[in-house]
Amino acid sequence: MSFWESYVLLAGVVLGAMTLLWALSLLWRDAGIVDIFWGFGFVIFVWGAFLLTPEGFQPRKLLLSVLVTLWGLRLAGHIFARNWAKPEDFRYAAWRQEAGRSWWWRSLFKVFLLQGGILCIVAAPLLAAQVSAVPVRLTWLDVVAIPLWLVGFIFEAGGDWQLMRFKAKPSNRGKVLQSGFWRYTRHPNYFGDAVQWWAFYLIALAGGAWWTVFSPLLMTFLLVRVSGVAMLEKSLKEAKPGYREYIENTPAFVPWFPKRKNPLV
Numbered sequence: 001m002s003f004w005e006s007y008v009l010l011a012g013v014v015l016g017a018m019t020l021l022w023a024l025s026l027l028w029r030d031a032g033i034v035d036i037f038w039g040f041g042f043v044i045f046v047w048g049a050f051l052l053t054p055e056g057f058q059p060r061k062l063l064l065s066v067l068v069t070l071w072g073l074r075l076a077g078h079i080f081a082r083n084w085a086k087p088e089d090f091r092y093a094a095w096r097q098e099a100g101r102s103w104w105w106r107s108l109f110k111v112f113l114l115q116g117g118i119l120c121i122v123a124a125p126l127l128a129a130q131v132s133a134v135p136v137r138l139t140w141l142d143v144v145a146i147p148l149w150l151v152g153f154i155f156e157a158g159g160d161w162q163l164m165r166f167k168a169k170p171s172n173r174g175k176v177l178q179s180g181f182w183r184y185t186r187h188p189n190y191f192g193d194a195v196q197w198w199a200f201y202l203i204a205l206a207g208g209a210w211w212t213v214f215s216p217l218l219m220t221f222l223l224v225r226v227s228g229v230a231m232l233e234k235s236l237k238e239a240k241p242g243y244r245e246y247i248e249n250t251p252a253f254v255p256w257f258p259k260r261k262n263p264l265v
Helices: 003-030 033-052 058-083 090-122 124-131 139-168 188-206 208-226 230-240 241-250
Strands: none
Touching: 003 033, 003 090, 003 124, 033 058, 033 090, 033 124, 058 124, 058 139, 058 188, 090 124, 090 208, 124 188, 124 208, 139 188, 188 208, 208 230, 230 241
């Protein structure tokens, strides 16, 4: 089966799953369940690609599929635990209120099919990396991808864990986490997510799929400018009094040492 035949089939599976998820969201009155499916959707995609590309180089296929699975299942599990028994995410709740009675059908396109479409675009290297049967060996790009992915995974999982522990303490309500990974970047989880996608791309690049570079570029752009850093910080500036100072002293995305505060000021 060619790349495009496999891609169309996998896209159909993802969009079909999103439509089913949309129907469930209407019953549960919670569009936020789409966030839980985001990581799991890539797991479905990568293993579907694994099964549809028997001609591909098996060690590379297995390496990529395992790394994507570890990333996707951890992310899905984290969001599930974070959202359990809590109200609908403020973004979807605001859209629901704005749309009124038309939300039931608007949510299908504005939330579920939109995210499903983005998922399919971003997932392109997960298939492209597995289609090629050459080179018939793991290259230096495959090898470099492993520690790069590990760095990203540690930042994302570690950042999420540190934030979860911080929020669990009532005494921290209204405060800003500025320790651990959060001392060096305001969004270690988003940074780690982006790094892992660049690692996935390196594996695709090793298989000759250089053209899928749009995938990590798009994911990084979304995390920084659209649904990640930009959207979250807009609300945090208003909700947390100390966040503006945190912005002045701490890098937004790529980790670096925080600025030293002027003792004379």
